[in-house]
Amino acid sequence: MDSNIKSVGILTSGGDAPGMNAAIRAVTRAAIFNGMTAYGIYRGFKGLITDEIEEFKTNSVSNIIQQGGTILKTARSDEFLTTEGRQKAYDNMRKYGIDSLVVIGGDGSLTGAAVFANEFNIPIVGMPATIDNDLNGTDTTIGYDTALNTIMDAMDKIRDTATSHERLFFVEVMGRNCGFLALNSAIASGAEAAIIPEISIEKDQLGELIQQGFRKSKSSSMVLVTESEVTGGAIKLAERVKKEYPQYDVRVTILGHLQRGGTPTAQDRILASRMGVAAIQALQENQRNVMIGIHENEIDYVPFKRAIKKQKDISEEMLEVLRISSI
Template identity: 70%
Template sequence: MGTFNCIGVLTSGGDAPGMNAAIRAVTRAAISKGIRVKGIFRGYKGLVTNEISELYSDSVSNIIQRGGTILKTARCAEFMTPEGRQVAYDNMVKEGIEALVVIGGDGSLTGARIFAQEFNVPCIGLPGTIDNDLFGTDTTIGYDTALNTIVEAIDKIRDTATSHERLFFIEVMGRDAGFLALNGAIAGGAEAAIIPEYITEEDQLEEFIKRGFRKSKNSSIVLVAESKSKGGALDIVERMKKDFPGYDARVSILGHLQRGGSPTAHDRIIASRMGAAAVDALLEDQRNVMIGIVRDEIVYVPFTRAIKNDKQVKPELIDMLRQLCI
């Protein structure tokens, strides 16, 4: 069994609803086991600039319901260099921090893996990202809340789409992962989802048009996953105008409103469970693992597996969406 006097906790990358619930759980679970906790502000940047403060039980009072992160988050170019990581490690040692809990997405866990290898620091990751794109966990902290936000937006947009008999393309986040777009489309009763995992946008758009989406409907909504490699909703509509003139198409880009808001009960619960499990993992001498939840059970996923493996969208969900939108 591992013994620790003091651990550090930080949030990194894009914020996600439920991060505060995770910070609260890590802090209180550690304190309950006699371990001091230090909060590192602005992610890895705070390790480099030594923005570190001790957290107590009352430091995390009244935050479980708040979106965002009380520890803030920032990008840090310095931490991407060996010199920057050395400064970060020196600050950690100076502060008496013996292990790190990192709450964030793919890039954040990659940073933790490199840091842990270079300096032999025990690091535990929590999957905090609305994209749900980390391998080894059924769901990530923030995904459920973002999905609910998307569904609320679809419901509102459908009111205007129906009134004007228009086709709306709604762009949702997800980087190059289609989980938000596909499941948002299913939950919102959308007619289609254009996602990067499934063939190409061109093929999906053509297939959607050829299905005769207006045969039985006076309006249609299509969800589009933002994609750096394949473009988003604006690119789709430009192509619509060129290849399928005559359709009254509109774009709504939901953008950063998907990141905010009070976390759902589901996100509060998984963040709390994962946060407490991170402390247990350290005490069990685990290191370089991400805490996941699979079939409602806590699992430990090596960083290399969580980061390098692509999480797959289920093809049967795509087929189901086709059946339900006729």
């Protein structure tokens, strides 16, 4: 161990995602395993400013791997956007003797981390945790697989009703400006189509669906829609169908916040555990300003800049799999 990092602060930031607790557990234990002192920081960067910091032992993270949400809680911090706020945060780190940080969160959290790291020359490693899977440099993010399964379970229930009543359902899912959740849960739930921002921006997806008569051979249909200004959302799409095609018995469901919670899936727990161990490994190797990514099933170090750069591409293969398997 040639690093002189002796301690690490751990925080979760931004929207919560299932698997954050598994990540906190792995980082804490990997730190202790490597002889470091671990600190839990509550309410994200806000708690770093307001001094909500506590030393974490092995037992502090017992029996949390299966819990959704985050035991460290999460909050917005307007103060952290100011130089004064970040100075206070840095002063608290010095007060506790915290050498480094592991920041678990999404896009915005890593952006904040990058600014802070540069300003005070602090070694910070990020872990991608967001159900939207909208970070670059990693094939998947902590929480994405759980959200996918949560949506699929909801769709399995809705299918029971759709089939029994022979209805057309528009179901709105999260994803910010990314169609991953909508496209992949459409395949997984045997839905007819996914209306996603990446495609909506180019062409009238609903128009095409209507032209094809939804599904000629089928009496019920389910269409997934990404919550987004680009797609218009499920309610607007449903209104358009009702107006143009009053013969359809149309229903809308907006899944909402239940997509964020729940016990994490095996994939998310394993991913969080791998990434947590790797985050401490990265600090030990004097890495900084990197996000832990997973690419082709191997751990990667992704510079913050690249991670938060721009939208990931939607896979042409997956679009075709949906098209073919829903005929």
